[in-house]
Amino acid sequence: QVQLQESGPGLVKPSETLSLTCTVSGGSISTYFWTWIRQPPGKGLEWIGYIFHSGNTNYNPSLKSRVSISVDTSKNQFSLNLSSVTAADTAVYYCARIPSGYMDVWGKGTTVTVSS
Amino acid sequence: SYELTQPPSVSVSPGQTASIPCSGDKLRETYASWYQQRPGQSPVLVIYENTERPSGIPERFSGSISGNTATLTISGTQAMDEADFYCQAWDSSTVIFGGGTKLTVL
Numbered sequence: 764q765v766q767l768q769e770s771g772p773g774l775v776k777p778s779e780t781l782s783l784t785c786t787v788s789g790g791s792i793s794t795y796f797w798t799w800i801r802q803p804p805g806k807g808l809e810w811i812g813y814i815f816h817s818g819n820t821n822y823n824p825s826l827k828s829r830v831s832i833s834v835d836t837s838k839n840q841f842s843l844n845l846s847s848v849t850a851a852d853t854a855v856y857y858c859a860r861i862p863s864g865y866m867d868v869w870g871k872g873t874t875v876t877v878s879s
Numbered sequence: 880s881y882e883l884t885q886p887p888s889v890s891v892s893p894g895q896t897a898s899i900p901c902s903g904d905k906l907r908e909t910y911a912s913w914y915q916q917r918p919g920q921s922p923v924l925v926i927y928e929n930t931e932r933p934s935g936i937p938e939r940f941s942g943s944i945s946g947n948t949a950t951l952t953i954s955g956t957q958a959m960d961e962a963d964f965y966c967q968a969w970d971s972s973t974v975i976f977g978g979g980t981k982l983t984v985l
Contacts, residue, residue: 798974807963807965807976807977807978807979808914808922808965808967808976808979809976810973810974810975810976813974821972821973823973823974824973857921857922863927864909864910864912864927864928864969865910865912865924865927865928865967866912866914866922866924866967867924867927867933869921869922869923870921871921872921
């Protein structure tokens with residue numbers, strides 16, 4: 764059974780880069796698409812972007828200038844970098860698997876707070 | 880930009896049927912998926928490809944599509960079904976979520 768686990772700093776300073784990693788266990792990352800989604804406090808879900816195991820990516824147009832997603836197949840991990848963060852980037856960040864147009868496995872989420 | 884529209888809230892009595900609509904023009908040409916999110920938990924896929932139910936999801940959850948509106952229906956609603964529900968679809972190669980609907984069972 765595939766499981767996903769997000770990891771990374773829980774506190775990031777304004778203007779710095781938020782970096783998170785999602786570790787895939789119980790299955791290979793070398794298939795399907797893999798995605799990042801976030802949820803600001805008390806708000807809805809916002810898609811950030813996705814990556815294929817080959818490295819092909821696509822990002823939310825509203826975040827595209829600040830987002831980078833990469834994959835490390837040797838570690839069965841994929842990562843998120845979000846640059847120039849502000850308080851508006853404070854959220855719970857989820858990673859998930861996309862087998863075919865839907866997200867069938869989600870991580871537990873990690874809370875990231877942007878504050879000095 | 881493309882949007883999916885959901886009502887902010889829906890209320891239902893225990894044992895009754897709850898219907899949550901999600902509207903958007905792209906639903907005429909792309910599949911809708913639905914996620915349940917209980918407080919403090921990760922979202923869980925309950926319906927994919929408009930009408931398909933993943934293994935482990937109770938049969939009382941069903942999905943339908945008519946024109947540009949996808950609907951999640953919960954039959955015989957239970958107290959444990961109280962949660963936020965989100966629809967999701969695609970616009971070209973980007974993922975779109977609806978704003979979410981809070982289902983209250985009272």
